[in-house]
Amino acid sequence: MTETSEIDVPADHPRYESLLTRHRIEAGVEQGITSKQGLIAEGRGEAFDYLLGEETTESADAAARAAAAHLLLADHPVLSVNGNVAALVPGEIADLAEAVGAEVEVNLFNRTDERMQAIADHLREHGVTDPKGLTADGRIPGLSHERAKVDADGIGAADVVVVPLEDGDRAEALAAMGKTEIVIDLNPLSRSAQSAAVPIVDNIIRAIPNIARHARELQDVTEAELREIVATFDAEEALRAAEEAIRSGDLE
Amino acid sequence: MTETSEIDVPADHPRYESLLTRHRIEAGVEQGITSKQGLIAEGRGEAFDYLLGEETTESADAAARAAAAHLLLADHPVLSVNGNVAALVPGEIADLAEAVGAEVEVNLFNRTDERMQAIADHLREHGVTDPKGLTADGRIPGLSHERAKVDADGIGAADVVVVPLEDGDRAEALAAMGKTEIVIDLNPLSRSAQSAAVPIVDNIIRAIPNIARHARELQDVTEAELREIVATFDAEEALRAAEEAIRSGDLE
Numbered sequence: 001m002t003e004t005s006e007i008d009v010p011a012d013h014p015r016y017e018s019l020l021t022r023h024r025i026e027a028g029v030e031q032g033i034t035s036k037q038g039l040i041a042e043g044r045g046e047a048f049d050y051l052l053g054e055e056t057t058e059s060a061d062a063a064a065r066a067a068a069a070h071l072l073l074a075d076h077p078v079l080s081v082n083g084n085v086a087a088l089v090p091g092e093i094a095d096l097a098e099a100v101g102a103e104v105e106v107n108l109f110n111r112t113d114e115r116m117q118a119i120a121d122h123l124r125e126h127g128v129t130d131p132k133g134l135t136a137d138g139r140i141p142g143l144s145h146e147r148a149k150v151d152a153d154g155i156g157a158a159d160v161v162v163v164p165l166e167d168g169d170r171a172e173a174l175a176a177m178g179k180t181e182i183v184i185d186l187n188p189l190s191r192s193a194q195s196a197a198v199p200i201v202d203n204i205i206r207a208i209p210n211i212a213r214h215a216r217e218l219q220d221v222t223e224a225e226l227r228e229i230v231a232t233f234d235a236e237e238a239l240r241a242a243e244e245a246i247r248s249g250d251l252e
Numbered sequence: 253m254t255e256t257s258e259i260d261v262p263a264d265h266p267r268y269e270s271l272l273t274r275h276r277i278e279a280g281v282e283q284g285i286t287s288k289q290g291l292i293a294e295g296r297g298e299a300f301d302y303l304l305g306e307e308t309t310e311s312a313d314a315a316a317r318a319a320a321a322h323l324l325l326a327d328h329p330v331l332s333v334n335g336n337v338a339a340l341v342p343g344e345i346a347d348l349a350e351a352v353g354a355e356v357e358v359n360l361f362n363r364t365d366e367r368m369q370a371i372a373d374h375l376r377e378h379g380v381t382d383p384k385g386l387t388a389d390g391r392i393p394g395l396s397h398e399r400a401k402v403d404a405d406g407i408g409a410a411d412v413v414v415v416p417l418e419d420g421d422r423a424e425a426l427a428a429m430g431k432t433e434i435v436i437d438l439n440p441l442s443r444s445a446q447s448a449a450v451p452i453v454d455n456i457i458r459a460i461p462n463i464a465r466h467a468r469e470l471q472d473v474t475e476a477e478l479r480e481i482v483a484t485f486d487a488e489e490a491l492r493a494a495e496e497a498i499r500s501g502d503l504e
Contacts, residue, residue, distance in 0.1 A: 022292075025292070026288055029288055036278055036281055036291055039288055039291035039292050039295065040274075040277070040291050040292070040294050040295035040298065041295055042292050042295055043291065043292035043293055043294055043295020043296040043297070043298070043299070044295040044296065044298050044299040044302075045295070045299075046292065046295070046296050046299075047295070047296040047297075047298075047299030047300055047439070048299055050296075050439075051303075051498075187299070187302075246303075247499050247500070248499070
């Protein structure tokens with residue numbers, strides 16, 4: 001599950017992270033995991049990440065910590081995985097699921113049986129046990145049929161969901177169901193980021209391992225302390241700080 | 253050559269331009285014109301265009317006017333076309349070539365015979381007579397073999413080149429050859445934009461028709477007036493204004 005030899009570039013190369021991202025997203029196309037829309041979305045993310053300086057801001061780190069606290073407090077946390085998430089961070093998702101005791105559910109905007117299967121297989125190869133999403137016996141109210149499908153005992157029953165790179169309609173519909181939503185999105189003004197209880201404005205390739213790291217640090221902390229972390233997190237302030245970083249960051 | 257019925261959305265729809273762009277770029281994939289890299293690049297452009305407010309700034313309009321003056325003054329102007337340019341604005345390129353008497357040359361970062369041929373065919377279908385680039389008997393100094401290929405009597409002999417969405421290495425190498433380079437790029441701090449005599453920070457789908465419109469307006473203007481437009485254009489100021497627009501534009 002270590003990914004160090006995937007690309008022929010040392011991990012301390014200044015472009016390592018972006019070259020690895022590019023490599024994984026293109027491999028995702030070959031494997032039928034990443035869609036055309038996914039490639040375009042990847043490019044949008046690259047531009048925002050470039051404006052952010054390609055690093056995790058202090059504010060995004062605080063959001064990742066709040067996300068970890070929410071996940072540790074949850075009765076039934078679920079990590080939602082689409083094509084780009086599966087292509088970019090399959091091993092990291094498996095690791096986070098283990099760190100917080102979450103289930104993993106495949107959840108596609110453009111759902112086809114082939115892609116669902118390819119993504120579930122890819123996740124299993126990277127250590128995810130029993131990815132959900134194939135049963136599709138639950139529905140998210142307020143979305144059209146194909147878009148609404150979830151597993152009744154997965155996202156359907158979840159109290160806390162992590163939805164990285166999620167479409168705005170679905171992010172809003174999940175929030176409207178009363179679920180505590182943790183969104184990872186590089187655009188602080190996307191509807192997904194705006195509808196989240198915890199918006200993490202960061203590259204998913206940094207954010208997912210960062211949530212896992214915080215979760216391990218918080219493992220032996222009391223429930224009261226976790227609740228304190230959750231209570232003091234301010235989503236609006238996080239979005240404001242992210243926008244400020246994009247506006248004033250070093251473009252060069 | 254009119255493209256009004258390509259998508260089932262009225263031209264005054266607020267998302268018309270972005271829906272048309274999306275439609276053309278995806279059709280480009282089906283036709284073997286747009287590459288994976290091209291889809292990612294399209295996404296990066298979308299993000300920058302979103303930050304710009306998806307409109308042509310005053311400064312970008314002035315750059316388009318300077319570009320038109322350069323093209324009208326040129327002895328041998330050439331429009332360089334890659335996969336995304338061909339997918340997004342084939343008819344608009346044909347129209348601009350006609351307006352300024354320029355040649356059109358296919359010029360790919362990832363050059364394969366199939367893509368060269370598919371793009372040349374696509375351009376012909378949209379009214380480009382005799383697209384160049386297939387002979388490849390010239391070289392741009394300082395680039396690796398495949399990347400360096402141009403037509404000796406096309407870009408090789410050009411005094412003014414329009415290179416939309418161009419890779420930074422090649423943009424710099426063309427500028428180093430002493431060619432007057434007009435770059436269209438939505439990132440004002442890309443190496444391509446920085447190496448241009450005239451950087452147009454605008455969406456190609458707006459910029460190419462805008463240059464053609466200016467060229468037609470300037471058709472009967474004296475050479476002295478054209479030289480005045482060229483001389484008063486300030487590339488650094490244009491890049492500064494574009495960065496300012498991205499920084500301070502209305503994100504919502």
